[in-house]
Amino acid sequence: MRGESVIKMSHMKVFQESDPRSCVWESDEQSAIAKVLAEVGIRFEQWPTHESLQAGSSADEVLSAYSAQIKQLCDDEGYQTVDVISLNATNPEIAANVPQLREKFLSEHTHSEDEVRFFVAGQGLFSLHLHEKVFEVLCQRGDLISVPAGTEHWFDMGARPNFAAIRFFNNPEGWVANYTGKRIAESFSRLEY
Secondary structure (H helix, E strand, C coil), X not given: CCCCCCCCCCEEEEEECCCCCCEEEEECCHHXXXXXXXXXXXEEEECCCCCCCXXXXXXXXXXXXXXXXXXXXXXXXXXXXXXXXXXXXXXXXXXXXXXXXXXXXXXXXXXXXXXXXXXXXXXXXXXXEECCEEEEEEEECCEEEEXXXXXXXXXXXXXXXXXXXXXXXXXXXXXXXXXXXXXXXXXXXXXXX
């Protein structure tokens, strides 16, 4: 119906790494996704959302709205820095840089620290390469995902990114990738598919 917002749900598919066309498990149930990911050491949970926050909301607005949750997670896990990434492809400056920015995240890589993201608005596709499988996790507004240090993965923001996310770091330098050199990401889904 016109004027109503469409509720988008988290979604996960699991593939054998050798067969990107044959899904072996799929769900859009939050509890089922969290359970399967917990079994391979990935934290996945939902936080309350603030509908007034959108891609393009200021970092101050986002950090203020989630200050209690941010403090709790930092206290529990020892994260030292927090920032906000907010991308909206209708912004001409961002649109011009999307191909290079997208490519940076699309190659399989690891980090020396956990990669923790909370999706304030929009969506992104995390692909996790674990135990000879690829776990494709479509994160939506309200989803928190924590990818442990050393986990091979890649991320797709799409050709027209439209998301805002809070990022948590132990490393004051922020996002630092160690690329694996493997081309596996090229065989799997992109956000627009």
